[in-house]
Amino acid sequence: MKFAVIGGTGLIGSQVVKKLNAAGHEAVPHSMSTGVDVITGQGLEEAVAEADVVVNLTNSPTFDDASPAFFRTSMDNLLAACRKGGVGHVVILSIVGTDQVPGLVYYQAKALQEDILKAGRIPYSIVRATQFMEFMDAVLSWTTDGETVRLPATPIQPIAAQDVSDTVADVALGTPLNGTLEVGGPDVFTLDELGRITLEAHPDGRTVVTDDTAGMFAAVPGDVLTTKGDARIAPTHYADWLS
Numbered sequence: 752m753k754f755a756v757i758g759g760t761g762l763i764g765s766q767v768v769k770k771l772n773a774a775g776h777e778a779v780p781h782s783m784s785t786g787v788d789v790i791t792g793q794g795l796e797e798a799v800a801e802a803d804v805v806v807n808l809t810n811s812p813t814f815d816d817a818s819p820a821f822f823r824t825s826m827d828n829l830l831a832a833c834r835k836g837g838v839g840h841v842v843i844l845s846i847v848g849t850d851q852v853p854g855l856v857y858y859q860a861k862a863l864q865e866d867i868l869k870a871g872r873i874p875y876s877i878v879r880a881t882q883f884m885e886f887m888d889a890v891l892s893w894t895t896d897g898e899t900v901r902l903p904a905t906p907i908q909p910i911a912a913q914d915v916s917d918t919v920a921d922v923a924l925g926t927p928l929n930g931t932l933e934v935g936g937p938d939v940f941t942l943d944e945l946g947r948i949t950l951e952a953h954p955d956g957r958t959v960v961t962d963d964t965a966g967m968f969a970a971v972p973g974d975v976l977t978t979k980g981d982a983r984i985a986p987t988h989y990a991d992w993l994s
Contacts, residue, residue: 754778754923755799755838757789757829758808762885763844766916767806771923782809789825795832804840805833806923811860814967818860826867833873840874840927844919847879847908847933847978854970865931874927880915881908881935881976884992887949890942891957894966898957900950901965902943906974909945910936911992914985933982938989942968945989952993 754771758764759780771778779798781787787794789809799805807829811818833841845861852858868875882890887909894901918934940948946959963969968976978984 752776752803752924753801754804754806755781755802756806756808757781757787757795757798758810759806760784761808761810762883762912763916763919764806764808766913767808767920767923770916770920774920774924776924789828790821792828792832795828796835799829799832799836799838802836802838804842804923805829805838806842806919808844808919811857814855814857816856818857819863822860822864823867826864826871830867830871830873833871838873840876840923841868841871842876842878842919842923843868844915845877845879845931846976847881847935848971848975849879851975852971855967874929876922876925876928877931878915878919878922879931879933880918881910881978883912883915884909884936884987884989885912887945890966890968891946891949894962895957900946900957900959901962902946902959903963903965903969903971904941904943904961905968905971906939906977907942907945907968908935908939908977909989910934910985911987914987918983918985933978933980934985935978935982936985936987936989939974939977940989948989949993952990
């Protein structure tokens with residue numbers, strides 16, 4: 752099979768390309784660095800031409816009010832190119848709970864991306880993942896004030912990027928779901944607890960204080976960022992990943 756992986760040079764995309772090629776398929780990475788621009792449409796038709804499956808792993812450069820426009824424009828351009836090229840399956844990566852956090856514009860934008868794909872008249876699959884373990888350092892930095900990190904007690908189910916990539920590749924190799932598959936890590940922590948575990952493993956003088964008003968995840972209600980129902984549970988534990 753031939754795969755066009757848009758956003759194929761990033762954290763997830765590069766691993767998806769590697770896995771698909773190792774399985775004996777032809778997976779080609781595309782990104783701004785290879786001349787493909789999902790906003791202007793430059794290079795998109797050429798990138799998806801003759802592809803059996805297109806995997807879209809592009810992401811908005813910001814989490815703010817500009818993110819909905821990014822996903823609307825990029826998806827409109829991508830789906831138009833896919834329809835012209837006769838692509839039979841489009842896969843995107845989204846976020847567990849993205850349609851249940853009205854207080855976060857970025858989550859609204861990801862829900863918009865999903866809705867555009869569903870309405871796009873091409874067989875599709877949506878992979879919703881929980882929060883990446885690789886992003887924990889960034890999460891800590893967002894609410895650091897001197898030697899204090901303020902984090903809410905929001906339930907989090909961290910997943911390793913490699914496990915996300917494996918799931919995306921598996922879904923891309925399969926029959927279109929015309930629906931959504933959730934995937935998350937094997938353990939659930941509160942975010943403040945996860946911060947303490949991280950800093951205990953790699954101490955840098957900072958301490959975590961529980962503050963349910965702090966940071967982006969303060970807007971998340973209940974346990975909506977954890978998997979439900981028939982989700983895939985990835986194998987990598989956070990403690991093993993940290994070590």
